[in-house]
Each structure stands twice: as structure tokens, then as C-alpha cells.
Amino acid sequence: MANILHKIKAYLYDNVLTKDNPNDFIARTMSERSLSVQDICNAATSRGGADISASAMAHATELFLKEMAYQLCDGYSVNTGYFTASTTIRGVFDSPSETYNPEKHSILFQFNQGEKLRAEIPTIEVNILGVAEASSVILQVKDIKTASVNDLLTPGRNLKITGAKIKIAGEAAENGIFFINTGTNERTAVEASDIVTNNPSELVIVIPALAAGIYTLEVVTQYAASQLLKDARVAKFDKVLTVQ
Numbered sequence: 001m002a003n004i005l006h007k008i009k010a011y012l013y014d015n016v017l018t019k020d021n022p023n024d025f026i027a028r029t030m031s032e033r034s035l036s037v038q039d040i041c042n043a044a045t046s047r048g049g050a051d052i053s054a055s056a057m058a059h060a061t062e063l064f065l066k067e068m069a070y071q072l073c074d075g076y077s078v079n080t081g082y083f084t085a086s087t088t089i090r091g092v093f094d095s096p097s098e099t100y101n102p103e104k105h106s107i108l109f110q111f112n113q114g115e116k117l118r119a120e121i122p123t124i125e126v127n128i129l130g131v132a133e134a135s136s137v138i139l140q141v142k143d144i145k146t147a148s149v150n151d152l153l154t155p156g157r158n159l160k161i162t163g164a165k166i167k168i169a170g171e172a173a174e175n176g177i178f179f180i181n182t183g184t185n186e187r188t189a190v191e192a193s194d195i196v197t198n199n200p201s202e203l204v205i206v207i208p209a210l211a212a213g214i215y216t217l218e219v220v221t222q223y224a225a226s227q228l229l230k231d232a233r234v235a236k237f238d239k240v241l242t243v244q
């Protein structure tokens with residue numbers, strides 16, 4: 001049996017992603033924060049015994065990632081041992097002579113765990129903290145045009161948001177669905193007329209005309225199963241979304 005080196009904490013949430021068993025749950029990892037390249041390099045020098053400075057390591061990492069992205073854009077696949085990456089074309093071609101059309105087709109970069117990272121799994125201990133408090137949560141988003149899950153946003157097209165207690169309800173001025181640009185902190189609200197489906201476990205919206213960039217997603221609502229809440233509560237999606 002492998003030595004336990006790591007611990008992950010998780011809460012259980014109602015499983016609204018499948019309908020097979022109405023009483024089952026899914027575990028959602030508690031993530032204290034998202035680490036940047038610099039954060040990891042700092043940890044590598046302070047904890048991991050790296051023999052170069054954190055700034056030098058961060059510079060070299062950025063150079064590696066930049067070149068990796070360049071090679072991926074030329075159609076090469078990448079295998080670092082810790083993850084594999086490849087370029088994928090999404091969309092249907094209706095005939096052998098049809099050419100690539102960015103209005104109909106899309107390019108995605110796919111990343112999967114590699115052998116070295118997979119080998120670390122036996123060293124992880126999972127601590128289930130019980131069922132999460134009855135609050136709203138966003139579990140998954142799917143960009144309908146590209147079929148991308150928890151990744152891409154296509155402005156002007158539909159986005160399916162799955163979660164719990166995310167129905168927009170109540171008269172509070174702050175209620176709504178918002179995209180926050182991580183670079184500028186600008187908040188863009190989804191117009192009420194662009195909320196196509198408004199259910200407790202599913203929202204379907206038309207994505208606003210967002211500029212290219214990285215975004216976080218928030219749902220603010222007073223919805224509760226029995227009666228409206230006095231104050232609105234915020235469900236923040238724990239993954240960033242990209243407009244290319």
C-alpha cells in the first residue's frame with residue numbers, strides 16, 4: 001500500500017448531472033485557491049528543495065509553456081509524463097470537400113493526466129466532510145456550440161449551467177447571472193430576456209458579447225426550495241472560462 005502523502009477534502013452535493021438515481025451524490029473538492037506558476041515555483045524552492053531560484057524557475061516555465069502552445073497550434077501532441085495535450089477539431093463536415101469554417105467548427109486543446117501524475121493517485125487520502133449546506137452551487141457549464149465543458153465560451157450562443165438552487169428568483173437588485181473578466185474585474189450581466197431556461201438545477205442562457213479573455217461565472221439569487229431568501233446569495237463557479 002502506498003504511503004499517504006496528500007489529503008483532499010470534499011463535500012457531497014445532490015447529483016443533478018444524471019437522472020438514474022434521484023438520491024445519489026457527487027463529491028466536490030474543496031479548493032482553497034488557484035495556484036499560479038509563480039506560486040508553484042515559490043513552493044518548489046521553499047518546500048521541494050529546488051536548486052534554482054523561484055524567479056528563474058518561473059521564467060523557464062513560462063518559456064516552456066509558450067513554446068508548448070506554439071507547437072500545439074501546429075498540430076503536434078505533447079506528452080510531459082504528467083499530462084498529455086493535443087489539438088482537436090470539433091464540428092461536423094457535411095462532405096469530403098467541405099473546408100474548415102470557424103462559424104461552424106472550432107479548435108480545442110485537450111489535456112489529460114499522464115502516467116507520472118496518475119502514479120500519485122494512490123498517495124492521496126480523500127476526506128468526505130459530509131453533505132454540503134443547502135446553498136446554491138454551480139457544478140458544470142457546457143458551451144453548446146463547441147460542446148466544451150467547463151472551458152470555452154462562445155458569445156452570442158447558448159451556455160448550459162448545471163447546479164443546485166441556481167434558479168434566478170426574487171426582487172433583489174443584485175440578482176442575476178454575471179461574467180467577471182479576471183483581468184479587468186468588469187462584470188457583465190446576462191440580460192433577463194437572454195435567460196432561456198430558469199430551473200433550480202439548470203440554467204440555459206445566451207452568452208453576452210464578451211471580449212476575448214478569461215472569465216469567472218457567478219449566479220446571484222434569492223431562490224430557496226421553500227421560500228425566497230431575505231438576502232441574495234452568490235454561487236461562484238470554481239473554474240475559469242475562456243473567450244477566444
